[in-house]
Amino acid sequence: MSRFMFDVAHMLAGSLVLVSFLQLYQDRLYALLNVYAAHAVVLALSVAWQAYAQDAPHLFVTAAIALVFKAIIIPIALHRIIVRLGIHREIEKVVGVGPAMLIGMGLVALAMVVMLRVTAEADPLAREDLAFALSVVLLGLLMMVTRRNAVSQVVGFMSLENGLVLAATGAKGMPLVVEISVAFSILIAFIVIGIFLFRIRERFDTVDLQVLDSYRGERR
Amino acid sequence: MTFDPVIAVLLIPAGTAMLLAVLPGYRLTARINVLAALASFVVAFSLFFHRPGQGQYFHVDDLNNVFIVLTTFVGFTTSVFSASYIGHELEIGRLTLVFLRFYHAMYQVLMFAMNLALVANNIGLMWVAIELATLTTVLMVGIYRTHEALEAAWKYFILGSVGIALALFGTILVYMAARPIMGEGADAMVWTSLVVRAAEFDPALLNLAFVFLLLGYGTKVGLAPLHAWLPDAHAEGPTPISAVLSGLLLNVALYALLRFKMLLAVNPAALAPGPLLVTMGLISLVFAAFMLYRRRDIKRMFAYSSIEHMGIIAFAFGMGGPLANFAGLLHMTMHSLTKSAIFFAVGHIAQVKGTQQIAEMGGLTQTNPVLGWGLVLGVIAIAGMPPLGIFTSEFLVVSSTFARAPWLAIILVFGLLVGFGALFLRLNAVAFGEPRGKSGETHASYAPMFAHLALVLLAGVYMPPALVGWFQNVAKLLG
Numbered sequence: 001m002s003r004f005m006f007d008v009a010h011m012l013a014g015s016l017v018l019v020s021f022l023q024l025y026q027d028r029l030y031a032l033l034n035v036y037a038a039h040a041v042v043l044a045l046s047v048a049w050q051a052y053a054q055d056a057p058h059l060f061v062t063a064a065i066a067l068v069f070k071a072i073i074i075p076i077a078l079h080r081i082i083v084r085l086g087i088h089r090e091i092e093k094v095v096g097v098g099p100a101m102l103i104g105m106g107l108v109a110l111a112m113v114v115m116l117r118v119t120a121e122a123d124p125l126a127r128e129d130l131a132f133a134l135s136v137v138l139l140g141l142l143m144m145v146t147r148r149n150a151v152s153q154v155v156g157f158m159s160l161e162n163g164l165v166l167a168a169t170g171a172k173g174m175p176l177v178v179e180i181s182v183a184f185s186i187l188i189a190f191i192v193i194g195i196f197l198f199r200i201r202e203r204f205d206t207v208d209l210q211v212l213d214s215y216r217g218e219r220r
Numbered sequence: 221m222t223f224d225p226v227i228a229v230l231l232i233p234a235g236t237a238m239l240l241a242v243l244p245g246y247r248l249t250a251r252i253n254v255l256a257a258l259a260s261f262v263v264a265f266s267l268f269f270h271r272p273g274q275g276q277y278f279h280v281d282d283l284n285n286v287f288i289v290l291t292t293f294v295g296f297t298t299s300v301f302s303a304s305y306i307g308h309e310l311e312i313g314r315l316t317l318v319f320l321r322f323y324h325a326m327y328q329v330l331m332f333a334m335n336l337a338l339v340a341n342n343i344g345l346m347w348v349a350i351e352l353a354t355l356t357t358v359l360m361v362g363i364y365r366t367h368e369a370l371e372a373a374w375k376y377f378i379l380g381s382v383g384i385a386l387a388l389f390g391t392i393l394v395y396m397a398a399r400p401i402m403g404e405g406a407d408a409m410v411w412t413s414l415v416v417r418a419a420e421f422d423p424a425l426l427n428l429a430f431v432f433l434l435l436g437y438g439t440k441v442g443l444a445p446l447h448a449w450l451p452d453a454h455a456e457g458p459t460p461i462s463a464v465l466s467g468l469l470l471n472v473a474l475y476a477l478l479r480f481k482m483l484l485a486v487n488p489a490a491l492a493p494g495p496l497l498v499t500m501g502l503i504s505l506v507f508a509a510f511m512l513y514r515r516r517d518i519k520r521m522f523a524y525s526s527i528e529h530m531g532i533i534a535f536a537f538g539m540g541g542p543l544a545n546f547a548g549l550l551h552m553t554m555h556s557l558t559k560s561a562i563f564f565a566v567g568h569i570a571q572v573k574g575t576q577q578i579a580e581m582g583g584l585t586q587t588n589p590v591l592g593w594g595l596v597l598g599v600i601a602i603a604g605m606p607p608l609g610i611f612t613s614e615f616l617v618v619s620s621t622f623a624r625a626p627w628l629a630i631i632l633v634f635g636l637l638v639g640f641g642a643l644f645l646r647l648n649a650v651a652f653g654e655p656r657g658k659s660g661e662t663h664a665s666y667a668p669m670f671a672h673l674a675l676v677l678l679a680g681v682y683m684p685p686a687l688v689g690w691f692q693n694v695a696k697l698l699g
Contacts, residue, residue, distance in 0.1 A: 118424040119396070126396065137389060141382065153378060160385055167392045173404025174395050176344035180388065183348045187381065190355055194362075194377070 005053045006125055012046035013132035016166060017108060020139040020159055024104055025097045029082050029151060033075045036155050040071035043162045050169045053125075059169055062181045066165065069185050070158065077192050078151060087151070095146045107138040129170025136163030154191050161188065225270065226278045228263045229288065229335050232256055237328035241321065246310060249324045250303035256328060257299040260335070261292040274412055279341040282694045287475050288338050290553055294467045294560050295331050297668035301564045302327070302460035304665040308571050309458070319363055323458070330356040330464065334472050342409050343391050346476055350387070350440065353469060354380045361457035372452035379439060379449040387436025387476075393429035394483070397421040415483055423489035430493055433480050434500075440473035443534060444504040447527050454523035455576065459567030462519055466526040467560035471552055474530065478537060478698065485540075485699045497538030498628065504531030505635040512642035517576045518566055521646060522559065525602060528639050529555045535632065536617045537698065539624065545695035547616035554609040554676055555602075561672035562598040565591055568664040569650075573657045578646060582656030592651050594669050599647045601676050603640045609679035 019039045026032040044067035051059030093100070115131035140160025144153050161184050168177045236256035243249050267288065271280050280288070306323065309315045315323070330353055337349035358380065362373030395408055401420045402408040418426075439446040454462040481493045508528035515521035533555065536548030568591055573581045584592030601608040614636065621629040 114428065118428050120424075121400070121422060130393075130396065134389070137385070144378070144382070150374070157378070157381055157385075160382070164385055164388050164392070167389060171392050171396050171399070173399065173408075174344075174392065175406040175409055176342070176348075179348060180344060183351055187351060187355060187384075190359075191377065191381075194358075194373075 009046070009049055009053060009125055010128055012042060012049055013129055013166060013170075015042050016046060016162065017132050017135045017139070020136050020143075020163075021101070021104060023155070023159060024100050024139065024143060024146075027093070027097075029087065029149070030079070032152055032155055033078055033082075036158065037071045037075040039159055039162055040066055040074075043165060044071060046166060047169045054172055056173070058178050061178045062165065062169060065181055065185055066162070070162070070188075074158070074188065074192060078154070081192070082151060087149070093146055094148060100142065100146050104139055104142055107142060108135040111135040111138055123172070126170050126172060130167055133163045133167035133170060136160070136166060139163075154188075157191070158188055224272050225263050225267050226272055226280060226339050229260055229267075229292070229339070230332060232260045232263065233328040233332035233335065237325045237332065240328060241325035244317070244321065246307065246317065246320060249321065250306065253324050253327060254296070254299045254303060257292070257296040257331065260331060261289075261296045264288045264292040264335075274341060276406060276410055277342050277345055278339045279412055280339060281697070282690065283478070283697055284338045284475065286549065286553070286690070286694060287471060288335060290556055291334050291338060291468050291472070292331070294556055294672075295334075295464065297671060298460050298463050298467075298560060298564075299327065300665060301463070301567070301668045302458075304663055305458070305460055305567050305571070308662050314364060315458075323360065323363060326356045326360050327460075327464075330360070330469075334468060337472050338475060341411050342406070343394060343411055343414075343479075344409050346411075346479075347384075347388055347391050350437070350473065350476060351384050353472065354384055354440065357453070357457075357461065357465060357469060360461045361453045363458060364456070366456070368452075369456040372449075372456035376449040376453040379446075383436045383439025383446065385436070386432050386439075390429045390432030390434075390436055390480075393425055393432060394480070397425035397429060411479060411483075415486055418483045418486040419488065421487055421490075423487055423491075426484055426487055426490045430480060430484055430491070430496075434477065434493075434496060437473045437477045438500065441470050441477065441534065442504075442527050442530050443500045444507045444527060444531070447504065447508075450527060451520045451523040454526070455517050455519040459519070459563055459570065462523070463560040463563035463567075466523070466563065467556040470526065470530050471556060474533065474537075474552070481537070482697075482699065494538045494540050497534045499538075501531045501533070501535030501538055502628065502631055502635070504528065505535065506531075506631065506638070509635045509639035509642065512639055513645070515646070516578055518570065518578050518581070518646075518650065519563075519576050521578070522562055522566060522602075525639070525643065526555075526559055528635070529559070529602075531635075532614065532617060532632075539617075539621060539628075540699060541620070541624075542692065542695045543616065543620040545698040546691050547613050547620060549691050549694055550679075551610065551613035551617060554613050554679060557672040557676050558598060558601045558608075558610060561669045561676070562595065562602060564669040564672075565595040565598055568662050569595065571662045571664075572660050574660060575657065578650060580657040581650050583653050584651050584655075587655045587659045590666055591664065594666065594673070596647065596651050597673050598669070599643055601673065603643045604636060607677070607680045609676040612680050612683075 019042055023035045026035055044063045047059055047063040111134035112131050115134050119127045137160050140156050143156030147153050165181050168174055240249050267280055267285050333349050333353035337346050340346040340349055358373050358377045361376055362369050398408040398414055401417055407413050442450040484490045484493045504527050508524045511524045533548050533552050536544045570576050601610055604610045604614045618629055
């Protein structure tokens with residue numbers, strides 16, 4: 001693979017990590033959704049580049065799914081849900097911005113150390129890709145635990161999933177990537193429909209999970 | 221085209237699900253559900269005698285044959301129980317007809333997903349199937365749409381999705397480890413080809429992959445400390461789903477873990493997966509045994525008991541060796557049968573009493589003798605009293621451990637005794653003494669419950685040599 005191919009793939013995967021960091025400190029839901037849409041666009045570009053670099057046309061399908069479904073449909077749907085539920089207030093966080101960013105940096109360092117050491121013999125593109133992908137996965141997990149709001153937890157999960165798609169496309173020649181990305185899209189669609197259909201707002205007056213957590217089954 | 225049982229075991233539930241999604245009415249759909257589950261069981265049973273050759277996507281060997289037959293059998297008996305249970309739920313208006321249609325369709329989708337996960341030869345396909353099973357159970361857990369049910373479903377959903385995501389990362393890493401040896405493409409994800417050449421894989425990558433797989437699928441098995449979703453999901457969903465979750469879905473996730481454990485076992489340089497499973501198993505066992513004391517909700521209590529038993533099973537498979545693997549397999553089978561029988565009893569009890577709170581039920585053996593004694597028998601079985609089957613398997617686990625690692629055996633026995641005490645304490649309150657709480661009517665079907673308990677008793681008294689031989693064979697396969 002030429003140097004140029006490698007550099008572009010590297011840059012796109014790195015941008016995905018960067019956008020994950022941007023998500024960490026968003027404290028308004030609309031802004032968070034916009035950043036998530038950007039995350040999905042970067043993912044689509046990255047996957048499309050891999051499709052071109054590996055000469056694997058089926059990966060363009062995955063890229064198209066990322067672009068149409070994750071960058072357009074899901075953010076719009078979530079946007080409408082937020083309007084409908086009237087929850088465009090500030091996001092309540094468990095951890096402040098400063099500590100969250102520091103933990104995030106620690107996680108990225110961890111991902112780099114673990115993946116680069118373990119994959120010493122793999123080809124360089126796959127190595128870097130996996131390290132970045134693990135960073136995105138861990139940052140997504142971090143976001144899920146530092147948010148209390150159901151919508152922002154879902155956004156955290158979706159960015160985690162973007163990391164997985166990056167890993168799957170980085171693993172050259174992996175079969176079933178398209179199927180797996182479709183399966184994941186179905187999962188996400190269900191989550192979003194679930195928030196809407198369960199009408200968390202109607203039943204609980206809030207999608208704040210701390211209120212949901214009031215029930216533990218043992219305290220009646 | 222010749223008849224292929226593997227395809228049939230997938231097509232029957234899938235086709236029935238579509239049919240049930242459009243058919244109205246309760247009696248007809250419940251019957252179709254039972255018939256389809258029976259047909260799947262018969263087809264799965266035929267796999268014992270005639271087995272198609274392995275392909276790129278599906279394969280059946282001695283190991284998953286046991287799992288498929290067990291899954292379809294409990295799926296069938298649960299569908300019989302479900303028919304009477306759901307009838308009552310309709311009468312009291314907890315479910316509407318629209319939701320019922322959805323429920324039946326989802327039941328078959330769940331059976332399809334579990335069968336697919338079991339027969340899959342491709343680790344990516346297996347992942348997709350387990351994801352589908354997770355999704356359907358999430359929808360079923362939330363079906364009552366009460367505050368509690370929605371919270372349980374949401375919690376299950378978030379934790380389950382994270383688990384599934386980590387498992388996918390592990391699966392990708394396995395592919396990465398296999399690629400330099402097997403070449404690119406579909407072959408590097410086919411389990412039967414992987415296991416042949418796993419010795420040449422990069423051990424560091426395999427280790428890392430297994431850690432992710434253990435965390436991911438371990439969440440679905442309900443091993444502590446990844447179990448948080450399990451009690452809520454069991455307590456708030458419809459009881460047939462609790463029975464299927466405890467009796468089957470936990471097994472399916474464990475099966476996935478076992479497949480990857482076998483991969484690692486082939487590679488001498490990779491870490492030994494046994495100690496990890498042993499540790500998580502023991503933690504789950506002791507933790508759940510103590511948690512049993514403080515339960516006030518009867519379904520939550522038996523959910524914790526499931527965590528306890530999955531801990532024992534994981535422990536047994538972690539110890540490895542022919543005897544411990546045999547004990548683990550037997551314990552898994554016995555636990556599936558017993559726990560689903562208990563949930564059948566508990567489901568009807570909760571309907572009779574109109575509540576799941578232990579404090580509001582009592583003296584069941586007087587007010588509802590059949591149900592009460594059924595529950596007593598089930599709890600005796602699950603607590604590991606002789607002469608029932610769980611005693612046999614627990615005895616095997618303990619004795620094989622004493623011979624190899626006495627200290628571990630002491631922890632194991634301690635956990636078992638603590639759990640034993642809690643179960644009998646609660647059983648005493650529910651089954652004996654003055655009748656408490658209201659007593660309503662229910663059209664219970666006792667056949668599934670007693671059929672399971674009879675099988676458990678039979679296994680405790682007399683194990684057919686054919687079955688013993690089969691399990692020994694599988695135990696050897698597991699290494």
